[in-house]
Amino acid sequence: MNNVDTAGLDCLAALADEGSFERAAQRLALTQSAVSQRLRALESQLGRPLVIRARPLRLTDAGRVLLRLARQWQALRVDAAAELGLPLPRQKVPIAVNADSLATWVLPALDTLVQGEDGLALELVVDDQDFTHEWLRDGSVLGCVSTLGEPLRGCSVRPLGLMPYGAFASPAFMARWLPQGLHAGNFAQTPFVRFNRKDEMHVRWVEQVLGVRAPRLLERHVPASEAYLQATRMGWGIGVLPLLQAREAVSRGELVALHPELKLPVALYWHQWVLESASGAPPLLDRIGRALEDQARRVLEQSAA
Incomplete structure (x- = not known):
């Protein structure tokens, strides 16, 4: 796992999101051949296939492990750019939420992060509140609103309310x-x-x-x-x-x-991958979690959360 190719990780994440080499290449502004070469290089480095080349393509078990690493790397890159005052990478930040929260209180919670200085390109993945944590477990998202009260491995959890x-x-x-x-x-x-x-x-x-x-x-x-x-x-x-x-x-x-x-x-919790900021400033996922928690305190019941 030493010196994992970050360009290959970007390709793997794009393939997972887009479901095909053609769309992944368009997203990364590369040729399909370049995407394929970077993926093969990453697979050679790991010594195992990462993608099942079907329509739509799917990740192998090893690919899902690397996808988690890719998501974390992308989030850390956004944090580093913000701390250095550099333009934020045009990088989607995927989080999973349940439909009812999305329809009632999540959008106001995240509005400042999306339309403020952060200008985050959030990707909201919608699923039932009892299943959103599965998206986090397999690396498809970086955080989720879930009914699960126990933290997943490598993640932190905070109660939001009822x-x-x-x-x-x-x-x-x-x-x-x-x-x-x-x-x-x-x-x-x-x-x-x-x-x-x-x-x-x-x-x-x-x-x-x-x-x-x-x-x-x-x-x-x-x-x-x-x-x-x-x-x-x-x-x-x-x-x-x-x-x-x-x-x-x-x-x-x-x-x-x-x-x-x-x-x-229904008790709701915010889960996120634990990522540390080198400067001590609140990392991206902490800012998202804090925004959700602040809004949840205003609109959700708190007595038994």
Whole structure:
């Protein structure tokens, strides 16, 4: 591992992001031949293949290990440029967040870093909050907002707060489907809006309200946070939404809460790779984490985080 070629690491990261030699070459302003040569040199240095040349290409296990190193090297390069007062490299900084946080509080948290002096080229990768840490584990991102409370190896973790969820439906939906309310005799025939196949919030809510274990529900999938809210407002089904996101629609009378006394709190944490700054200044990932933490303190519940 001595003297790993950093140009090769840049090529590996570009290949992982773009999924092909052609697009990676365009991103790096190189020829495809140059990208291929740098990758082969890195593979020869390590003595093992790093990329499975398919469509789209995939990284080998060794490639994913090197991808983590590539991401860390890129973040350190951005930090060094900032400390030296040099123009920041045109480098994407990937972090993973859950869709509901992205729709409610993450963008205001990161606005100053993106539009201020840092001018960071953030790449936000969206996944379910129970799975974002997998992106960090395999080196695809440098940090993530996750429900995992324990730090991954080589990473630090800090609590952000609790995002409570509740169940909501439109008044017209309630009049049509649930004039007598939701109960054990009608829940299986009542439509629910589900974000995607990873989403289990509606199942957890029904389990707690009705005491039914692993209920089988009638589902309509809407895999985008804003569209999920809109589908619930339009009467597609019961939606289990963050209270932050549903609040305005409730105040306008577009949604009503089912069992408002029941809240499902989701604890969120910020994970990041531990990278040290030579000057002692806060590294890039620390600044991102601090910005998220500051905004989380303002909008999320903190009592049990």
